Amino acid sequence: MTVLTLVGAAVAVGAWFLLLGAVLAAARGPAVRPGPATAALGPESPAVVDLLTGGWVLSDEAASATLLDLAARRVVTIEEIGPELALVRLGRRDPARDEPDLAPYEQLVLDHVRTLATADGVVATGALAEGARSLGSWWRAFGKAVIAEARAAGLSRPRWSRAQRMLLLGASAVPMAAVGFAAAAARSGSDGPLGPFAGGAVLTFALLSALVTRLDRECGTDAGGAAASRWLGVREHLAGARFAEAPAAAVTIWGRPLAYAAALGVAGRAVAGLPVAIPADDSRAWSDRGGMWHVVRVAYRGPGPWGRFFWGRAPLHLLGRLAIAAIPSWGVAFLIGILLRAFLDVPVPPELVGLLGALLVVGVPLVGLLLDVGGRGVVEGQVVRLRRRVRSQNENRTTYDHYVALDDGRSRSVRAFGTTAERWALLTEGDEIRATVSRRVGWVHGAEILTPSRYRTGAPRTP
Numbered sequence: 001m002t003v004l005t006l007v008g009a010a011v012a013v014g015a016w017f018l019l020l021g022a023v024l025a026a027a028r029g030p031a032v033r034p035g036p037a038t039a040a041l042g043p044e045s046p047a048v049v050d051l052l053t054g055g056w057v058l059s060d061e062a063a064s065a066t067l068l069d070l071a072a073r074r075v076v077t078i079e080e081i082g083p084e085l086a087l088v089r090l091g092r093r094d095p096a097r098d099e100p101d102l103a104p105y106e107q108l109v110l111d112h113v114r115t116l117a118t119a120d121g122v123v124a125t126g127a128l129a130e131g132a133r134s135l136g137s138w139w140r141a142f143g144k145a146v147i148a149e150a151r152a153a154g155l156s157r158p159r160w161s162r163a164q165r166m167l168l169l170g171a172s173a174v175p176m177a178a179v180g181f182a183a184a185a186a187r188s189g190s191d192g193p194l195g196p197f198a199g200g201a202v203l204t205f206a207l208l209s210a211l212v213t214r215l216d217r218e219c220g221t222d223a224g225g226a227a228a229s230r231w232l233g234v235r236e237h238l239a240g241a242r243f244a245e246a247p248a249a250a251v252t253i254w255g256r257p258l259a260y261a262a263a264l265g266v267a268g269r270a271v272a273g274l275p276v277a278i279p280a281d282d283s284r285a286w287s288d289r290g291g292m293w294h295v296v297r298v299a300y301r302g303p304g305p306w307g308r309f310f311w312g313r314a315p316l317h318l319l320g321r322l323a324i325a326a327i328p329s330w331g332v333a334f335l336i337g338i339l340l341r342a343f344l345d346v347p348v349p350p351e352l353v354g355l356l357g358a359l360l361v362v363g364v365p366l367v368g369l370l371l372d373v374g375g376r377g378v379v380e381g382q383v384v385r386l387r388r389r390v391r392s393q394n395e396n397r398t399t400y401d402h403y404v405a406l407d408d409g410r411s412r413s414v415r416a417f418g419t420t421a422e423r424w425a426l427l428t429e430g431d432e433i434r435a436t437v438s439r440r441v442g443w444v445h446g447a448e449i450l451t452p453s454r455y456r457t458g459a460p461r462t463p
Contacts, residue, residue: 002182002185002186005178005181005182005185005186006182006185006186008178008181008182009175009178009179009181009182011178012174012175012177012178012179013175013178013179013204015174015175016171016172016174016175016208019167019168019171020168020211020212020215023160023164023167023168024215026164027159027160027161027164027219028219029056029159029219029220029221029224029225030220030221030222030224030225030226031225032220032225032228032229032232033229033232034229034232034233034235034236035229035230035232035233036233037233037234037236037237038230038233038234038237039234039237040234041234041256041257041260042227042230042231042234044153044155044227044231045066045069045103045106045149046062046065046066046068046069046256046259046260046262046263047062047063047065047066047103047105047106047142047146047149047263048146048149048150048153048155049065049231049260049263049264050062050065050146050263050264051146051147051150051156051218052150052155052156052220052224052227052228052231053228053231053232053235053263053264056156056217056218056219056220056224057217057218058142058143058146058147059265060271060277060278061262061263061265061271062142062146062263062277063109063139063142063274063276063277064248064262064270064271064274064275064276064277065259065260065262065263065271066105066106066109066259066276067088067109067113067128067274067276068248068251068258068259068262068270068274069106069256069259070102070106070109070110071088071248071251071252071259072251072254072255072256072258072259073256074091075091075102075110076088076089076090076091076110076113077089077091077252078125078248078249078251078252079249080247080248080249084295085124085126085293086124086125086126086247086248086249086273087122087123087124087125087293088113088117088122088123088124088125088128089121089122090113090114090117090121090122103145103149104145104148105141105142105145105146105149108138108141108142108145109142109276112128112131112133112138112276113128115131115133115454115455116128116130116131116454116455118288118291122293123293124286124288124293125248125273125274125275126273126275126286126293126295127286127288127293128274128275128276129275129276129278129279129280129281129286130280130285130286130429130430130455131280131429131430131455132428132429132430132453132455132456133455135277135279139277142277147218150218150224153223154221154223154224155220155221155223155224155227156218156219156220156221156224157218157219157220157221157224158216158218158219159215159216159217159218159219160212160215160216165212165216168208168212169208169209169212172204172205172208172209175204175208176201176204176205176208177201179200179201179203179204180196180197180198180199180200180201180204181197182200183196183197183199183200183201184196184197184200231264234260234264235264235265235266238257238260238261238264238266239266241257241261243257243258243261243262243266243267243270244266244267244268244269245269246258246261246267246269246270247269247270247273248269248270248273248274250270251270258270280385282298282300282385282387283297283298283299283300284296284297284298285298285384285385285405285407286384287382287384287407288382289381289382289407289408289409289432290409294412295412296384296405296407296412296413296414297412297413297414298384298385298405298413298414298415298416299413299414299415299416300312300387300389300403300415300416301415302365302415302441302442304364309321309325310322310325310365310441311415311418311441311442312401312403312416312417312418312441312442312443313418313441313442313443314418314420314443315438315441315443318365318441318443322362322365322366325361325362326358326361326362327358329357329358329360329361329362330354330355330357330358331354332357333353333354333355333356333357333358333360334350334351334353334354334357335350336350336353336357337349337350337351337352337353337354338350340353365440365441367440368438368440368441371440372438372439372440372441372443376436376437376438376445377436377437377438377439378434378435378436378437379406379408379434379435379437379439380408380432380433380434380435380450381406381407381408381409381432381433381435382406382407382430382431382432382433383404383405383406383427383428383429383430383431383432383433383453384405384406384407384414384429385403385404385405385416385429386402386403386404386405386424386427386428386429387402387403387405387416388400388401388402388403388421388424389401389403400421401418402418402419402420402421402423402424403416403417403418403419403424404416404417404419404424404427404435404444404447405417406433406435415442416442417435417437417442417443417444418442418443418444419443419444419447423444423446423447426447426449427447427449428452428453428455428456429453429455430453430454430455430456431449431450431451431452431453431456432449432450432451432453433447433448433449433450434447434448434450435447435448
């Protein structure tokens with residue numbers, strides 16, 4: 001009986017997947033082939049063009065192309081100041097007249113630039129990856145707004161119609177029941193069949209419905225396929241216009257064609273210079289401390305070969321690490337001393353070699369810790385990076401090391417200090433703070449916010 005129920009469950013699940021394949025074939029979008037090369041731009045925005053020509057999957061270029069389009073329409077200005085510095089400058093707002101009508105996703109990009117801009121309305125192009133926003137939720141909102149516009153124009157649709165979704169979910173009742181009966185038969189000696197039946201049926205429905213949801217991607221309509229074909233022809237034309245090496249500031253010369261070239265993937269340099277949808281680099285931060293935008297290099301380790309192991313630790317934690325490191329260091333050096341004495345006849349006691357080896361490993365951080373006990377320093381600067389990294393992980397708990405990097409205006413290279421989770425959660429990138437630190441071991445003992453960041457959204461992060 002158990003074998004028959006298992007075979008029945010396998011047949012039911014297989015039949016459901018055959019139905020899924022048939023519905024997938026019926027819901028397939030139009031085939032898109034490049035049209036003839038043309039210079040005629042259509043009415044779609046660069047972000048929608050990115051969606052149409054990318055197989056109805058939005059790429060990072062869409063956000064950069066949207067900012068270029070805003071610059072082409074004079075909502076913002078992009079200026080190249082030097083070989084490594086370009087600025088996005090917000091237009092002056094007229095109280096009697098807001099910006100021209102912007103699509104929701106264009107407003108998202110403009111609001112992000114506004115959040116980053118200094119008091120004079122300027123932000124470095126490289127700093128567009130900065131800020132306290134959650135990039136994941138921001139990108140989802142951007143994508144939903146672009147898709148909504150494409151659907152409203154009849155260019156895009158969900159893969160499943162309501163009838164197709166209901167058909168797939170309704171048909172899943174058969175494999176649900178079959179797997180439930182198989183589970184009940186397999187557990188026939190248990191307290192009762194109801195529990196295994198319900199468990200197997202619920203698990204089967206959860207997996208099949210999750211698969212249906214996962215496959216419900218965006219698809220093109222016939223009108224969308226025709227528009228995508230036309231825009232691929234535009235791409236062929238723009239590819240010959242040498243946009244690949246044009247910087248973002250060249251939008252003042254080329255106008256909207258450069259924005260469309262970015263959306264179509266043929267303006268790589270301009271897109272790379274506007275990292276709107278790119279996560280901020282952990283080791284390379286932009287700071288406007290002192291009034292001029294500049295790059296700050298961030299290291300998360302101390303000097304020397306053992307800097308990563310000892311740097312950025314609380315004093316008690318550092319003492320524990322020093323003790324852990326001292327024992328094997330002494331043992332290895334002690335064995336080296338024995339070998340030196342036995343084979344090279346070096347008249348040095350192995351115990352002394354072991355002591356020297358342990359001091360070589362733990363001596364510098366130990367001296368730094370002792371000196372910092374009575375000589376803590378004060379650092380004032382702008383928080384340019386707040387990061388946490390996994391220290392240990394098991395089934396029940398994940399432990400993190402928390403780091404804060406400060407730009408004090410004295411150097412373009414800084415070391416991130418370690419701090420507690422609670423203190424880390426109260427800070428935001430862009431805050432001007434005064435911190436009490438142990439400079440030699442890299443630990444923040446206290447921090448006072450002097451000027452809150454303009455990136456703040458009001459809610460602290462969860463440590």
